[in-house]
Amino acid sequence: GGKGEIIQIHIGQAGVQIANACWELYCHEHGIMYNGRLMKPCDDSFLTFFEISGMQPTVQPRLVMIDTEPTVIDEIRTGAYRNLFHPDTLITGKDDSGSNFARGYNLMASELLNRAMNAIRRVADHCHNLRGFLIFRSIGGGTGSGLGTRIMEKLVEDFGKKMTVVEFLVYPSPSISPVIVEPYNALLSTHFSMDYADVSFIVDNEALYDICAQTLNVPAPTYTNLNRIIGQVVAAFTATQRFSGQSVSFQELQTNLVPYPRIHYPLLNYAPLVPVSHSEFVDLSTAQLTSQCFSMSNQMVRCNPEHGKYMACVLFYRGEVAPNEINLALENIKRSKSFRFVDWSPTGFKIGVSPVPPVFVPHGDLAPTKSACVAISNNTNIRMAWCRLVNKFDKLYQRRAFVYHYVGEGLEEGNFNEASENICQLVHDYIEVDASAPTSRRESNDGE
Numbered sequence: 001g002g003k004g005e006i007i008q009i010h011i012g013q014a015g016v017q018i019a020n021a022c023w024e025l026y027c028h029e030h031g032i033m034y035n036g037r038l039m040k041p042c043d044d045s046f047l048t049f050f051e052i053s054g055m056q057p058t059v060q061p062r063l064v065m066i067d068t069e070p071t072v073i074d075e076i077r078t079g080a081y082r083n084l085f086h087p088d089t090l091i092t093g094k095d096d097s098g099s100n101f102a103r104g105y106n107l108m109a110s111e112l113l114n115r116a117m118n119a120i121r122r123v124a125d126h127c128h129n130l131r132g133f134l135i136f137r138s139i140g141g142g143t144g145s146g147l148g149t150r151i152m153e154k155l156v157e158d159f160g161k162k163m164t165v166v167e168f169l170v171y172p173s174p175s176i177s178p179v180i181v182e183p184y185n186a187l188l189s190t191h192f193s194m195d196y197a198d199v200s201f202i203v204d205n206e207a208l209y210d211i212c213a214q215t216l217n218v219p220a221p222t223y224t225n226l227n228r229i230i231g232q233v234v235a236a237f238t239a240t241q242r243f244s245g246q247s248v249s250f251q252e253l254q255t256n257l258v259p260y261p262r263i264h265y266p267l268l269n270y271a272p273l274v275p276v277s278h279s280e281f282v283d284l285s286t287a288q289l290t291s292q293c294f295s296m297s298n299q300m301v302r303c304n305p306e307h308g309k310y311m312a313c314v315l316f317y318r319g320e321v322a323p324n325e326i327n328l329a330l331e332n333i334k335r336s337k338s339f340r341f342v343d344w345s346p347t348g349f350k351i352g353v354s355p356v357p358p359v360f361v362p363h364g365d366l367a368p369t370k371s372a373c374v375a376i377s378n379n380t381n382i383r384m385a386w387c388r389l390v391n392k393f394d395k396l397y398q399r400r401a402f403v404y405h406y407v408g409e410g411l412e413e414g415n416f417n418e419a420s421e422n423i424c425q426l427v428h429d430y431i432e433v434d435a436s437a438p439t440s441r442r443e444s445n446d447g448e
């Protein structure tokens with residue numbers, strides 16, 4: 001395809017389980033069977049995510065999955081899609097990272113890291129025009145957070161800063177995971193990996209859980225339910241990278257969205273979220289789709305963008321959408337009082353549109369719709385997500401609780417202070433961006 005290729009890297013349990021949801025959906029989208037056979041002669045849109053292998057029309061995902069222990073990837077090796085994935089792209093060690101960033105980062109890394117990087121280089125060698133990497137990992141555990149950081153460091157070393165690295169970070173949620181030290185892992189990982197990512201999307205399990213439980217009427221959502229939402233969002237996010245239409249490349253995404261390298265944690269929203277139980281077929285207008293996409297209940301992370309300011313927005317539409325309606329809808333959004341842009345931003349919206357409608361997996365939680373939209377906006381209120389983590393981190397660290405586990409695996413106490421200071425600084429960076437707009441100055445005058 002003329003669009004170039006994208007390689008996806010799935011690290012740790014969350015990263016690998018999200019792969020299940022994503023690749024099942026991509027196969028449905030491109031008419032690829034569970035064994036990699038193409039169901040019908042088709043266009044070359046699959047070439048962004050898949051490479052052709054062998055003589056038959058068989059394809060393989062351009063991906064690498066890595067875990068420190070084998071059980072999660074073994075399920076893929078023995079599961080329904082076992083013949084889709086090339087065995088050399090499934091990399092496992094024999095040891096658990098014990099939900100400890102330091103273990104993933106230091107001790108077990110070297111041998112696994114070499115194998116992982118070799119696998120990534122092999123997949124990259126089969127690309128003609130590699131556009132970038134999509135990385136999936138949680139930051140609350142040990143493998144995605146620790147080994148994931150090492151892999152990203154190596155990616156930048158091996159492929160250079162020109163290659164765009166976009167990551168999806170599963171953000172810890174205490175109501176879903178009982179592991180107490182997740183705030184440590186999350187802050188340490190963010191501190192050590194921040195410079196290696198160009199754009200990072202925080203995917204908050206709590207927000208996903210609420211979307212499933214409240215919006216989609218799924219009584220007790222499991223990781224499978226959460227991951228399918230993530231899959232749908234990633235598929236819409238990447239539709240213009242694969243299919244025809246007006247595209248926004250990863251490079252352009254970064255250029256438009258990230259005014260300062262550290263301020264690279266945009267909000268990720270998806271619409272429509274229609275429960276499969278909905279009896280009537282829902283057909284939204286483009287205007288409705290757009291306004292829903294800016295609703296807080298469609299957000300993958302919890303924070304209130306009305307309390308912050310927007311620096312930039314990129315919208316990806318797919319399916320039947322009316323371009324003139326997009327402009328009208330955006331004019332309406334811009335006019336609303338609660339939607340504030342920083343004063344130095346041109347209030348521009350960058351738009352990608354692919355006419356290929358979304359595809360939905362059978363037995364999913366989302367009702368099929370003819371169109372979908374992903375809104376990516378750099379909003380200063382994302383700082384609340386970091387504040388929450390810093391607070392939880394501080395509560396543990398004030399008592400030095402569990403710190404010896406990390407020191408025993410090669411970290412220094414100084415690293416904890418550095419990580420906490422760095423993320424506090426990040427929060428302040430966002431506050432500074434916020435203060436640079438005239439609206440906030442007016443507010444403070446009003447208060448006097």
Ligand code: GDP
Nearest residue numbers: 012013014017138140141142143144172177223
């Ligand atoms: P690792 O294998 O050491 O990287 O550890 P995990 O990926 O299991 O990290 C634990 C964190 O990831 C916790 O916050 C879990 O709630 C979350 N998590 C684990 N598995 C999944 C999953 O399949 N989907 C989602 N959304 N989150 C997960």
